[in-house]
Amino acid sequence: MGRLIASALLGLALACAPGYAQDDPLDARVRDIERLAVTAHWRESEAAIAQLESEAPGFSPAHRQRLEFVRLRNRALAGDQAGAMDGLDQLLQQDLPVELRLRVYNTAISVAGNLERWSQAFTWLSEALAYLPEAPGESAGMLSSASYLHTLVGETDKARDLAMRALEVVQPLNDPRALCLSLSDVALAEDHAGRFAEAETWRRRQIEACSRAGDPVFIANGKYGVGKMAARQGRHAEALDWSRQALAEFERAGFTAGVWSARLVMAESLIELDQDLDRADAMLDGTLAYYRGQQAHLAIAETEELRARLAERRGNLAAALAHFRAGAEAAAIAERDARERRLTYLQVEFDTRLKEQQIALLEAEKELAALQVTATQRRQWMLAAGMGGLVVIAVLLGLLLRHTLRERRRYRWRSEHDSLTGLYNYQHARRLGEQAFARARAEGRPFTAVVLDIDRFKSVNDRHGHAAGDEALRALGTWISEEVGDGGIAGRSGGDEFMILLDADAASAAELLQRLRARIEPIAVFGQTVRFSISSGVCQAGERADDLEQLVHEADQALYRAKHEGRDRVVHADEGGAARAPGGGLVVVGSGIDFGRHISERCLSEIREADVVLCLVDPFSLGMIRDFRPDAIHLGVHYADGKDRRDTYREMDAAIMEQVRTGKRVCAVFYGHPGVFADVPHGVVRKARAEGFPARMEPGISAEACLYADLGIDPGRYGVQSMEATQFMVYERIPDNAGLVLLWQVALAGDLTCTRFHAEPGGLQDLVDRLLRWYPPEHEVILYEAARLPIEAPRADHLRLRDLPRARYQEYTTLVIPPLRPAAREPGTVVDGRAERIA
Template identity: 70%
Template sequence: MMQHVYRLASIVALALAFALAGGSAFAGDQQEAEAEVREIERLGISAHWRESNARIKELSSRLDAFSPEQRKRIEFVRLRNVALAGDERAALTGLAGLLKQDMPAALRIRIYTTAINVAANVEDWPLAFSWLNDGMSYLPQAPEGAARLLTVASYLHTLVGESEKARDLAERALHQVESGDDPRAVCLAVSQLALAEDHRYDFPEAERWRHRQIETCSKAGDLVFTALGKYGVGKAAAAQGRHDEALEWGGEALSELKAAGFAAGAFSARLVIAGSLIATDRDLDEAEALLNDTLRYYREQRSDSAIAETERLLAKLAERRGEPAAALSHLNSAISATEAADRIARERRLAYLQVEFDLRAKEQQIALLEAEKKVAALQVAVTKRRQWLLALGMFALLVTAILLLVLLRRSFRERRRYRWQSEHDSLTGLYNYQQVRKLGEAAFAQAREEGRPFTAVVADIDLFKQVNDRHGHAAGDEALRSLGAWIRETVGGRGVTGRSGGDEFTILLDADAEEAAALLQRLRDRIEPITVFGQTFRFNISSGICQVDGQVDTLEQLVHLADQALYRAKHEGRDRVVCASDTASGETQGAGLVVVGSGIQFGRHASERCLSEIREAQVVLCLTDPFALAMVRGLRPDAINLGVHYAPGKDRRETYREIDEAIMQQLRAGKQVCAVFYGHPGVFADVPHRVVRKAREAGIPARMEPGISAEACLYADLDIDPGHRGVQSMEATHFMVYDRVPDTAGLVLLWQVALSGDLSCSRLHAEREGLQALVDKLLRWYPPDHGVVLYEAAQLPIASPRIEHLRLSDLPDARYEEYTTLVIPPLGELRDDPVREAEASGRA
């Protein structure tokens, strides 16, 4: 019996030994398998997707050795690679099938995160939001996945235009993972926060987060998101006008995104590079190649918003090259793509609102059931609960009031912050250009009303570009920050200080020029060397001063005179202060007049000479169309509009005399005057010729610069060569009043046809009687059905010229503007000169 017991014990021990040995071998196999799965997961985020795909293919023959969870993790990496390779539809189908299988909650949340991103990328918004809600239900089982779902929820809200909510979700995600040990979760949260700022168009803030994205994602070993961070920095730099930086960052991003095999990201980087090349007007051929390649890709992907952005860049490129037709074609394509993108955005928004509506409906249904339950309970002891409910209601009102106060306080703080940002320069903390002008206008008016001295100072850093070139843009920024602080410290509360743009600063003081000069000397004494990144440098400033006198009527004029004094300080050697009054006596003897033409489209037709004259003149007077006037005032806000002298029913001859006098008055005051007239100032324009003659008669130098006239546009738009048949060009009323015979064998142009027969010079509209009289005279030489053209040149680049073909007899019933031109094509063929023929026959 004892032997049997011992034998049984030895068998059990032997079996246990075999079991332990087999268990140890199995555990070793599982550890090896887990190491291989983790290596595949690491390669999936830190290397090109082909590397992890290659590992997966190597394991395909022995997948049975892996646990079901490990096989699902491998399949998840494979499907993510399919999406990265560009086949997002196939990836979405695979992810949907994978989510139907059993798996741990933590893995399921990871798969939901990627699946939601892919669904959003293919515009399947109902599925994306549905998966987001499904993923939320697994958080109680895997609370560590909350940050991932918050990050992807932020991404969805960014895409549907809920930028503020997207930013809030991303911040919550980052707050949850910052103190943890998952570097990739931090990388994803920071990346989404940067994207939310990008969509809020807060590019400085977006750029700050993009730098942090590069840092965190590099630590996490995520190749794709590190490269996307560099792309984001390049995009933000380009949006802020720093195109050299944008090119550098965009190039790095493109190289790394190609290395990661992320096609969509690589094409986005191409757009940043192409846009900066166009903005800096260099390597336009390379920009065109990049854009054409990108356009083909986005059309294959049917990404309308990206197509629209690419077409807009192609339009800018064509405009740079002077190809208006190509620019217009690309602009039209961009508009069409934008409309399609807007439709998709509306569908996206509708899906979001539908999901929101379903959630609220479910919440309301639950609330209704709970309310019915409470009502049933309350019916049992309504008297006892009444006082409790009253106290609860009072408490709720108190909580609501507290919440409202908190929200109001927060709203007040935000409004105050936004208002400060809208009024101040972000780099120096001084007022921005608009706020300086606003506060300066009020101070200027009050000083004039009270008879107090008022002085404008314009200052900038000498050779500021050299500071950036030698020491870097960070040094340039630090120089501007420091100078802003020294100006604020020196001026204190004695005036309005602001940054006008670039390295230029404006100071408006309730003081005379002498006090302003003393203040500037204190400021110059305050400037000290600056050290940035171990490099120490110093800079000087030049300043112009102008005090209000009897000839200055507006703040714009005062600042302009101070600006001219600054220019003189630059020309005299820099590092000095020049007062406008120092040379005022000499300027009164330096009066001069130049008359320039704005062309028909100022933005396209105004020559560099014209723009230079406008910038350099002391006084600019304009008689142009409203669009040209607005653009001139962009260069010279103090430009005077001569169009105010016109009035309905007023004799135009009186208007012309008033315009003459307005120009001569400035000349007699010793000013350098630039008079800007519509089109060509010497074509069908009495005032420019007359005022030039008057100025010369007064001994004042005067000249006229040509411009593009409506007649020049007419030849181009109607494809007419005046050299073929010759041209007879007359004012319509002049033709009617005088004995003029049209040359029917050549082209005849009649200008201001709407005012035909107006001898009062007071009419600004067409009258049928005058037009009929014009037609009656033309019928002496032309048949009634002779084809004519009514022509009006296009005043805007986006507009088309009016070219209306009709019969001569239909002219009285046509539509006219004051500037409509009648074009009468030749009648019949040219005939040989009979005298020349006779002479030729005699010689024969």
């Protein structure tokens, strides 16, 4: 949220009210306007300026410059920061008193930072520092500006040091306004450094000091900061209250950027608290439109992430994935902007050091001039040393530039090519293919796609080792590259699969494949001879394929037919496309809870080799599956708000069996373990077997397995009861309170309609009332949610049994009830003179 913080800190420069010593009436009115500009809505100071100009038009140049400065600050507060920056630049061209000039520099630096014109901001900071010896009283303000800029370029430790130095300057002055600004600088640096608890402490001190100073913008900024830090520490109810206060005060002060920042924190808190989601949705829509207008990419990324979380909470997984990807794109742009800020900072640092060297040379020349005897010789020596230093710097810069260009070319090559084979990677091959396909269609030329892979590649790895498999892929990639040359696009799709796109007809593609197959020969790896063959599918653009994705899909299907027909052959998409090899079947696999870490190689192989893949997984797992199986079918589309889940399950069952009955090899991927708390997987396996199709289930890592690992619980110590929460209530199940009890899908407790996807306090209270028969209300229980991404942490909230109705729930939240009392005998205790043991 760099742009959000920058906008909130605009007030740093805007709130520096001057304190001139003139006592004439006109000067007193100008001072009143300057104070009004930082204690009330900007429109009030604008109105006061207009009134003063109508009553006393004869201003001195100094008064006019001070009023123009107030106007430009108001213009920035109103949202026209670009216009304010241009005006401040023109004002700095005038002959200004030193104190006023330094205040103008402070404001100009803040506005330039908000507009990301980093070179200008650092230039102004350098110019301002030159005036500081003439006005040492302004040192705190300049330290604040320097801290602000260093925060925005990522130098958080240096920024905090500068802010603490400014705080040391203002603390003895007993000036609440100066203390208010310095405290906000320290809080900002701590926030950017990720020290949220420390930042919250400084924000609370800021609110106290700014309240004494009567600065509405910085009071609101402090409350916004406390709310944001509370949200970062998981205290979302408190964050919602603080952000509401900040929003109201930003609106009263007319600070547009602050209003949108506060709304973003409010929306996040509402989503996390599962409250008023429609209002959160409306806030995010408005916030996204505002930040897109401001081109604030980091704020756009954060807004899109919140929209993804909101869509996921509502069960709209497709929208959640779309928002997640939009957020990732905005985050990439923000990262690029951050690198540009960093580069600008380093360039200014370099220029500053170069100027310091030049100043040192001039001083050295003066000293040499004073030494009459050796003046000429020493001057020549110093000039030679300086020139030599410049030459060395120029050479070093040239080498650095050359190295940077070489690294950029290398990184770009690596981002576009497969590191093992040297061919294009799948994403870049598809990108180039889209362009080539469009040109071919526009010019009426034939275009053909080829998909090929190594026959029984897994057996190559199993028999000869992965080094042999890698060498086979490397050799095949070399042969493909040499045969295709500049006449087409060749890439590795993933695993042992390759794709070739040709500006030619299917006959030419077949000739190329024949030459390629003729070149394949045994390879030697660690004294072993490895032999392999390839199967290929070919499809030419035409009636069967009107776009590249369909063209590649048809070629992929032809490859599957080549596998069914015996491998080591080339099959065209138009050769018996309707006929399929016999022997269809079904395999149900589990994706695990965290797909990237839990999915097994066996399950991945089943997904890759299947004719049809159907998935009921979370959006992130679905996205990763579609990276290598873009034709995967998402079963989640059968869900709908208010729809009976039993109808949904029947539709999923029918969709899977429809594919099985066509004789295809079908792989159905389900979240976690496919056989745990899942009706559809067991149902389709039974149906397929009953109809004579081979069907089996591959296990996956379940939420229960993650629970034992994350919570450090051994189910063998006291035993465990594991049941669905509604089943526990409806069938009057009696828990064993001497052992561990797990209640699954506790958010849906008591739902007999099978239409609800969210928790209801009434159902949860009924569950608590039932559990109170066996447990005291103070008994500590755990709400558990397994981590679904490597960057997430599992949820394990410890709370009292009686507090369950007020807790936060997801559809997949599990209630863990530890034993109330230990079992009668612990393993290993002595009974009747002998020690019991558990083998």
